[in-house]
Amino acid sequence: MSDFRPEAADRNRLINPFRVMDVLERARQLEQSGVDIVHLEVGEPDFATAPQIVAAGVRALQQGHTAYTPAAGLPALRERIARFYADHHGVDVDPSRILVTPGASGALVLAANLLLNAGDTVLMPDPSYPCNRNYVHLVGGKAVLIPPASPGQPAPSLAQLDLAYNPSVKGLWLASPANPTGAVIPPTEVQALSDWAAKHSVHLLMDEIYQGLDYPDSPADSCALGNLPTALRCHPNNLLVNSFSKYFGMTGWRVGWLVVPQSLAAPANVLAQNLFIAAPTPAQHAALRAFDDDVIEVLEQRRAAFRQRRDFLCDALRSMGFSLPWQADGAFYCYAGIERFADDSEAFCRMLLEEHGVAVTPGTDFGAHNANTYVRFAFTNAMPRLELAAERLQRALS
Amino acid sequence: MSDFRPEAADRNRLINPFRVMDVLERARQLEQSGVDIVHLEVGEPDFATAPQIVAAGVRALQQGHTAYTPAAGLPALRERIARFYADHHGVDVDPSRILVTPGASGALVLAANLLLNAGDTVLMPDPSYPCNRNYVHLVGGKAVLIPPASPGQPAPSLAQLDLAYNPSVKGLWLASPANPTGAVIPPTEVQALSDWAAKHSVHLLMDEIYQGLDYPDSPADSCALGNLPTALRCHPNNLLVNSFSKYFGMTGWRVGWLVVPQSLAAPANVLAQNLFIAAPTPAQHAALRAFDDDVIEVLEQRRAAFRQRRDFLCDALRSMGFSLPWQADGAFYCYAGIERFADDSEAFCRMLLEEHGVAVTPGTDFGAHNANTYVRFAFTNAMPRLELAAERLQRALS
Numbered sequence: 001m002s003d004f005r006p007e008a009a010d011r012n013r014l015i016n017p018f019r020v021m022d023v024l025e026r027a028r029q030l031e032q033s034g035v036d037i038v039h040l041e042v043g044e045p046d047f048a049t050a051p052q053i054v055a056a057g058v059r060a061l062q063q064g065h066t067a068y069t070p071a072a073g074l075p076a077l078r079e080r081i082a083r084f085y086a087d088h089h090g091v092d093v094d095p096s097r098i099l100v101t102p103g104a105s106g107a108l109v110l111a112a113n114l115l116l117n118a119g120d121t122v123l124m125p126d127p128s129y130p131c132n133r134n135y136v137h138l139v140g141g142k143a144v145l146i147p148p149a150s151p152g153q154p155a156p157s158l159a160q161l162d163l164a165y166n167p168s169v170k171g172l173w174l175a176s177p178a179n180p181t182g183a184v185i186p187p188t189e190v191q192a193l194s195d196w197a198a199k200h201s202v203h204l205l206m207d208e209i210y211q212g213l214d215y216p217d218s219p220a221d222s223c224a225l226g227n228l229p230t231a232l233r234c235h236p237n238n239l240l241v242n243s244f245s246k247y248f249g250m251t252g253w254r255v256g257w258l259v260v261p262q263s264l265a266a267p268a269n270v271l272a273q274n275l276f277i278a279a280p281t282p283a284q285h286a287a288l289r290a291f292d293d294d295v296i297e298v299l300e301q302r303r304a305a306f307r308q309r310r311d312f313l314c315d316a317l318r319s320m321g322f323s324l325p326w327q328a329d330g331a332f333y334c335y336a337g338i339e340r341f342a343d344d345s346e347a348f349c350r351m352l353l354e355e356h357g358v359a360v361t362p363g364t365d366f367g368a369h370n371a372n373t374y375v376r377f378a379f380t381n382a383m384p385r386l387e388l389a390a391e392r393l394q395r396a397l398s
Numbered sequence: 399m400s401d402f403r404p405e406a407a408d409r410n411r412l413i414n415p416f417r418v419m420d421v422l423e424r425a426r427q428l429e430q431s432g433v434d435i436v437h438l439e440v441g442e443p444d445f446a447t448a449p450q451i452v453a454a455g456v457r458a459l460q461q462g463h464t465a466y467t468p469a470a471g472l473p474a475l476r477e478r479i480a481r482f483y484a485d486h487h488g489v490d491v492d493p494s495r496i497l498v499t500p501g502a503s504g505a506l507v508l509a510a511n512l513l514l515n516a517g518d519t520v521l522m523p524d525p526s527y528p529c530n531r532n533y534v535h536l537v538g539g540k541a542v543l544i545p546p547a548s549p550g551q552p553a554p555s556l557a558q559l560d561l562a563y564n565p566s567v568k569g570l571w572l573a574s575p576a577n578p579t580g581a582v583i584p585p586t587e588v589q590a591l592s593d594w595a596a597k598h599s600v601h602l603l604m605d606e607i608y609q610g611l612d613y614p615d616s617p618a619d620s621c622a623l624g625n626l627p628t629a630l631r632c633h634p635n636n637l638l639v640n641s642f643s644k645y646f647g648m649t650g651w652r653v654g655w656l657v658v659p660q661s662l663a664a665p666a667n668v669l670a671q672n673l674f675i676a677a678p679t680p681a682q683h684a685a686l687r688a689f690d691d692d693v694i695e696v697l698e699q700r701r702a703a704f705r706q707r708r709d710f711l712c713d714a715l716r717s718m719g720f721s722l723p724w725q726a727d728g729a730f731y732c733y734a735g736i737e738r739f740a741d742d743s744e745a746f747c748r749m750l751l752e753e754h755g756v757a758v759t760p761g762t763d764f765g766a767h768n769a770n771t772y773v774r775f776a777f778t779n780a781m782p783r784l785e786l787a788a789e790r791l792q793r794a795l796s
Contacts, residue, residue, distance in 0.1 A: 005635055006601035008665040009515045009537075017668045049464040057680065061455050066447040066650045102500050102652065105674050109507075113536055117407045118516060134672045138511055139407075140538055203404035237403055252464045252679030254500065254652070267406040270415045274532045276503050280678040281650030282455065 014137040018130060020361040023349060027359040038389040040377045041359040043179060044251050045332065050298045053250065053286050060285030067281065071272040073100025073257070074284045081257055084291055088225050091233045096265045099258045099272055102279045104209045104243040107258035108135045110275055111239055114260070114268050115171060115203055116141040122171035123164055125156055127335065127366030127374070129179045129207070142168070147369035151325030151337070154183035158196050165200055172197045175207035176228065177214055177330025180366045180376040182310075184214055184329040187229050194234035205239040206231035209256070212247030212299070214330035215307045222303070224296050228330070237261040244283075246331070247299060248290045253283035306332050309379035309386055316390040317377070320397055334377045335363070341397055345372045356396040358389050412535040416528060418759040421747060425757040436787040438775045439757040441577060443730065447647050448696045451684050455651070458683030465679065469670040471498025471655070472682045479655055482689055486623050489631045494663050497656045497670055500677045502607045502641040505656035506533045508673055509603055509637055512658070512666050513569060514539040520569035521562055523554055525733065525764030525772070527577045527605070540566070545767035549723035549735070552581035556594050563598060570595045573605035574626065575612055575728025578764045578774040580708075582612055582727040585627050592632035603637040604629035607654070610645030610697070612728035613705045620701070622694050626728070635659040642681075644729070645697060646688045651681035704730050707777040707784055714788040715775070718795055732775045733761070739795055743770045754794040756787050 020041050027037045048054075072078065078095040085093040101107040108131065116122065118140030124132055126145035133143035146156040146164055155174055156164070174193065176185040185193070190206070197204040212226035221227065226247070231238050243256035256279075260268045272278075289295060310328050318324055323337030342348040345362035352358045363374030379386060418439050425435045446452075470476065476493040483491040499505040506529065514520065516538030522530055524543035531541035544554040544562055553572055554562070572591065574583040583591070588604070595602040610624035619625065624645070629636050641654035654677075658666045670676075687693060708726050716722055721735030740746040743760035750756045761772030777784060 004596045004599045005661050006513060006637070006659060008662055009511070009513055009518075011515070011537075012512065012665045012669065015665075015668055015672060017664075018671060021671065044466055048462045054459050054462075054464065057459050058456050061452050061459075064446045064452075066452065066648065068442055068650050102504075102678075103675060105672070106500075109673055113407070114410065115404060115407055117409070118538060120407075131672045138537075138672070139409075140516055198402045201402045239404070250464065251466050252676070254674070254676075254678040261404060263403050264406055266415075267410045267413075270413055271410065273416060273419065274413060274503070274529045274536070275507055276652070277501060278650070278652075280500075280652040280681060282680065283678060 011138055015134045016130070019346060019365045023353060023359050023361060026353060030353070035357055037353070037357050037359050038385050038392065039359050039381055040379070040389055041361045042380060043333070043378050044380060045246065045249050045302070046380045046382065047249050047302050049249050049253070050295050052292065052295045052298070053289050056289035057282050057286035060282045065281050065285050069278045069281050069284055071278050072269050073279060074288070077284050077288055080288060080291060085230065085232060089230045089233060091230060093232060093259060094262065097259050097262055099260065099268055100279045100284060101256045101258055101272070102276050103245060103254045104207070104241050104256040105131065106276055106279065107241045107256045108132065110258055110268060110271050111205055111241065112136055112139045112141070113271055113275070114264060119168060120170040121166070121168040122173050123156065123161065123169060124173045125178070126369045127180055127363065127371065129175060130365050132173055132207070145367050145369070152327070154178065154181070154326070155185045155189060155193060158192060161196055169200070169202055171203050171205060173205045173207070177210040179210070179331055180333050180361070181326035181335040182328030182331045182333045183326040184228060190231050191234050194231060194238055198235055198237070203237070203239060204231065204235070205241065207241045209241060209243040210246050210331035211242060213303060213306060213332065215310060219304070219307065224300050232259060244287045244290055248287070249299065249302065250283070250287065250290070253280065253286060255279050255283045255287045306379065309383060310334070312383065313377060313379050313386055320393060332379050334379070335374055336377060337373055338375055339373045343372055345375050349375055352393070352396055356392040358392050409536055413532045414528070417744060417763045421751060421757050421759060424751060428751070428755070433755055435751070435755050435757050436783050436790065437757050437779055438777065438787055439759045440778060441731070441776050442649050442778060443644065443647050443700070444778045444780065445647050445700050447651070448693050450690065450693045450696070451648065451687050454687035455680050455684035458680045463679050463683050467676045467679050467682055469676050470667050471677060472686070475682050475686055478686060478689060483628065483630060487628045487631060489628060491630060491657060492660065495657050495660055497658065497666055498677045498682060499654045499656055499670070500674050501643060501652045502605070502639050502654040503529065504674055504677065505639045505654045506530065508656055508666060508669050509639065510534055510537045510539070511669055511673070512662060513601055517566060518568040519564070519566040520571050521554065521559065521567060522571045523576070524767045525578055525761065525769065527573060528763055530571055530605070543765050543767070550725070552576065552579070552724070553583045553587060553591060556590060559594055567598070567600055569601050569603060571603045571605070575608040577608070577729055578731050578759070579724035579733040580726030580729045580731045581724045582626060588629050589632050592629060592636055596633055596635070601635070601637060602629065602633065603639065605639045607639060607641040608644050608729035609640060611701060611704060611730065613708060617702070617705065622698050630657060642685045642688055646685070647697065647700065648681070648685065648688070651678065651684060653677050653681045653685045704777065707781060708732070710781065711775060711777050711784055718791060730777050732777070733772055734775060735771055736773055737771045741770055743773050747773055750791070750794055754790045756790050
C-alpha cells in the first residue's frame with residue numbers, strides 16, 4: 001500500500017482554531033473530574049428554545065415536513081421575514097432578496113462566495129467575530145482588521161476607512177450589536193458608513209445576528225424585537241446577515257438568513273442550491289412561529305434577564321478593576337480589559353479556569369490589536385452562577 | 399443615494415443553474431393551471447422519513463436538544479457511524495475521522511476547502527452530479543470531466559486517468575452508485591482506482607450517498623444496508639462522503655458525513671467550526687435511530703419498491719427505443735439515451751413536459767459529453783404513476 005497522505009490546502013493555515021474550544025474542552029475535563037465550572041465562555045444562550053417554537057417543530061415533523069424546501073427557503077418564511085422588515089423596521093424588502101440559510105454561518109459562506117474574488121480585500125473591525133475573517137480567507141480574499149481609533153469605538157471611523165482604502169477593497173463587514181464587544185453602532189454612524197461604502201463602490205455587509213438583544217438606557221424605552229434600525233434602510237444594496245439563533249433562541253436548529261441586493265438574488269439562489277441544497281426543513285417550519293406575539297413575550301422576558309445579567313456583570317467587573325471601554329449595549333458579552341492584572345489573556349484565562357473554576361474566552365480569539373489585554377465574558381448563565389463567578393473572580397484577583 | 403451595485407464574483411459565472419430547477423418550476427406552473435404532471439425529475443425519494451426516525455426527532459425536541467452540538471457532530475452519532483463501518487463493512491474507522499455535516503453538500507464543501515488549492519485539478523466522470531464540479535470551482539480549482547471510454551462505463555479507466563494526469567491533478571472524485579447513471583463501480587475497479595490515486599499522490603474522494611440503494615441481480619442476494627463495499631477499505635487515506643438523505647430517507651433534515659484521513663481530522667474539525675458551527679441538532683439525534691433493525695426493515699421494503707420500479711421503468715424505456723448503456727444497479731435513476739428520437743435533450747424534456755405531462759431532467763445538467771442525447775429518469779414515484787408515465791411516453795414517441 002502506498003504511503004501517500006493527502007495534505008490540507010494552504011488556506012487551512014490561515015484558519016486558526018478557536019481558543020474558546022480549548023477552554024471548553026478543558027472545562028469539560030475539569031467537570032468530569034468533579035470540579036464546578038461557571039461557563040462564561042460560550043456564545044450560546046442558556047435558555048432552551050421557546051416551547052411554542054419547539055411545539056411547531058414537533059408539529060412539522062408529525063405532519064411529514066421532512067423533504068427539501070426550495071434552496072432559498074420556504075416561501076412562507078421568506079415572506080414572514082420580509083413582513084418583519086416592513087412592520088418592525090419600516091423597510092420594504094422583496095422576499096426574493098431573502099435567502100434562508102443553515103444558520104448565519106451558511107449566510108456568511110454564501111456571501112463570501114457571492115461577492116469576493118481571490119485577492120479582494122474586506123475591511124472589518126478588530127476585535128470581531130473570528131469566523132468572519134475566515135470566510136474571506138476561504139475564498140482567497142484578504143481580511144484587513146482595523147483596530148479601534150480609541151478603545152470603545154464601536155466601528156472604524158471614516159478617516160480610518162479612508163486610510164485603509166485601496167482599489168482591492170471590495171467589502172466592509174460590520175456587526176451591530178457586535179461580538180465580542182456587545183457594542184452597538186449608532187444609527188447615524190451606520191448611515192455614514194453605508195454612504196462611505198457606496199461612494200467607494202464597496203459593499204457593506206452588516207451582521208445583525210444579535211438584533212433584538214439590545215438594552216436601551218431606560219428599560220421602559222425597550223421595544224419588542226429590539227430598538228436598533230436595520231442597515232437595510234441605509235442603502236438598498238447593503239447586505240444583511242441575521243439568524244434565528246440568538247434573540248429567537250434557536251441555535252441548534254440552524255436557520256439564519258441573508259438579504260442581498262435585488263441584482264444578486266439570482267446568483268445567490270444558484271449558490272444556495274450548490275452550497276446547501278436548503279436549510280433544514282423542520283427548523284424552517286418551526287421558525288415560522290418565531291415572530292408570533294406569544295413567542296415574542298417569552299423572548300422579551302429573556303431579554304430582560306440578559307439586561308439584568310449585563311448590569312450585574314459590568315458593575316462587578318468594573319468594581320474589581322477590569323476596564324470596560326466598550327459599552328455592552330447589546331448581545332450577551334462584556335469585553336473586559338485586564339491590563340491591571342495581566343498582559344497575557346490566554347494565561348489569564350487558564351489561571352481563572354484551572355485555579356478558580358471560571359471559564360472565559362481570551363481576546364486573542366477576536367483579533368490582534370491589544371488582544372492579550374482583553375477577555376470576553378458571555379453572560380449566558382443565570383444570575384446565581386454569575387454571582388458565584390463574581391465571587392471567584394474577586395478571590396482570583398485579590 | 400449612490401447607484402453603486404455590488405457584482406457577483408467571477409466564480410459565479412462558472413456555476414450554472416440546474417436545468418432541473420426550470421423543469422420543476424414549469425411543472426409546478428402547469429400543475430397550478432390544472433395539468434397533471436408525473437414527476438420523474440427530482441432526485442428525492444417520495445417516501446416520508448421512517449416513522450421511528452420522526453419519533454426520535456420529536457423526542458429530541460421534547461427533551462430540549464436544541465443547542466449546538468460539537469462541530470464534528472454528536473459523539474454518539476460519530477461512534478454509531480464508525481460501528482456501521484466496523485459491523486457492516488468490516489473496516490475500522492476511528493470516530494475522530496468522521497465529521498457529521500449538514501447533508502452531503504456540507505461534506506463536499508468541507509472537502510473542497512480542506513483539500514484543494516486554487517489551480518488544483520480534480521478529475522471526475524462525465525456525466526456526474528453537477529454540484530461536485532461546482533464545489534471545486536468555488537475554491538478556485540479546476541474540475542476536468544472525463545467522458546466514458548464507451549457508454550455504460552461506470553468510471554474512468556486507468557488508461558484514461560493516465561492520459562488526463564498532469565502535476566496539477568490533486569483529486570479523483572467518484573460516486574458509486576452514481577447520479578445520474580445509477581451505475582455501480584465494481585469493487586475490483588474501485589481498488590484499482592484507489593491504487594492509481596495513491597500512486598500518483600492524488601486523493602480519492604468517493605461519494606457513497608446512494609449506498610444501501612443497490613439492486614443485485616437476484617433479490618435473494620440482497621443484504622440489508624446494501625451490498626457494496628465502501629471505498630474506505632481500499633486505502634486508509636481515501637475520503638468518503640455519505641448522507642442520511644437517500645437510503646435513510648432524511649433529505650430535509652440535512653445530515654450527512656465526511657470521513658477524512660486521520661492526518662486531516664484536526665484541520666477538518668476547524669473548518670467545520672467555521673463553515674457551519676454544527677449540523678442541526680434535532681436531526682442528529684433522529685439519525686441516531688437510523689441504523690436500528692426496525693428502521694432498516696422499513697428501509698429495506700422501500701429498497702424493494704425501488705427495485706420493482708427500476709425493473710419496470712428500464713424495461714418500458716428499452717421497449718420504447720431508449721438506449722440504456724449504463725446498468726441502473728443502484729440509486730434511483732435511469733440515464734436513457736434519446737438518440738433514436740432527438741438530438742436536443744432540453745427540447746425533448748420541454749416537449750415531454752408541455753405536451754405529455756412527464757417531467758424529466760435533460761442530460762445537459764450532468765456534463766458536456768453527448769449530454770444532448772440523454773435524459774435522466776428518477777424513479778422516485780410510485781408504480782401507478784410510473785405506469786402512467788410509460789403510457790404518456792409511449793404516446794409521445796409514437
